[in-house]
Amino acid sequence: MGGGSDHIIDCLDDGIVVVDRDHRVVTFNQAAEGITGLPKGSVLGRPFAEIFGRSPAFAAQMARTLETGQTTLHHDARLSRRGGDFAWVDLTCSPVMDESGAPAGAVAVFRDRTTIREMEEQSRHSDRLALLGTMAVGIAHEVKNPLGGIRGAAQILKKGVAEGGKDPRTLAECADLVIRQVDRIDGLIEELLEFSSPKRLNLADVNVNKVLNDLVALIRAEVGEGKIAFRLVFDPSLPPVRGDETRLSQVFLNVLRNSVDALRDRPSGGTIRIVSKMDLDLHLGRPDQSPLPAIAVEISDDGPGVRSEDLEKLFTPFYTTKARGTGLGLALSHRLVEEHGGSLRFQSRYGEGTTVRVVLPAAETR
8 A cells, every 4th residue: 555545544543454465564554553552663564463462362363364364353352552551442354355356465453442441341330339339228228127126126025024024925026026027137138148149050941831820829829819810821832941940930929929019009909911922033042052942921910010210220139119128039030030041121111010021042952
């Protein structure tokens, strides 16, 4: 390149490095100088691998393009700079052909996103601090309330022992109160341990329809016959899910109880609709695995719904819109579904109801 073309590429914000078929640098624009800290005069004519030896991902990607003749992409490649620090860049390496179509070298185009990455990290740090603050307030609130009850009961017990003649029934009630409140704190601690130190999944083929049927029977027994109706629409041909039945039951039970809570205080009651079906529009899988067909479970209620400002906070630990509740249930359920390679999503319109959609990969057929 020369003359006008060199002037054009020097006007670009992206760094551009062109190497010939001998892997020597023939073009190095001003943006490349600014990003790497290397002056053009010290770079031109030298082997690419020698210049970028301290940036292995960068050098390897260029070498791969030169070897295969294919365009390669790398998001957030680490690029060492003159002086010892480094930059984060989005990198594209593409082959260069001569007039006859034969390989003539390669071009690397890279954009500095160090500042953006730092801002993203600061944002994540702020989010973590905000989450920590929410959790601290939640823990304090959830522990302080039962502690107040325990203290009051202990004072009554102490006074009864000191004075004598206290009604035994009152003393027994105080003791029961202490036990209940201690159990409540113990339950909170168990939820926190489960959230912070998840147990290993015990994977097996799980019949989702059977799990849902069993849970609905349990919920019906808890609620009793009355205002809340259940409508079950199950696909009997669903393949099993490869998952931990206990953990998946925990997820669906939590969602069902949330729906019940949304309807419990309504004079007219309401309906909970549960649908299981194949999700034909979605295939799930991890990056190192082939995608699997997906199974969707939708649990809907015609309750009061969730305000839009609350929707984005529903998976935040200790954030809850219920009078009694730790706010850990949905956060834990969301994480459990993701550990199964699936997704959990809320759809709600305030005043109209809520639908929770759980999507899980089907078990591989053998």
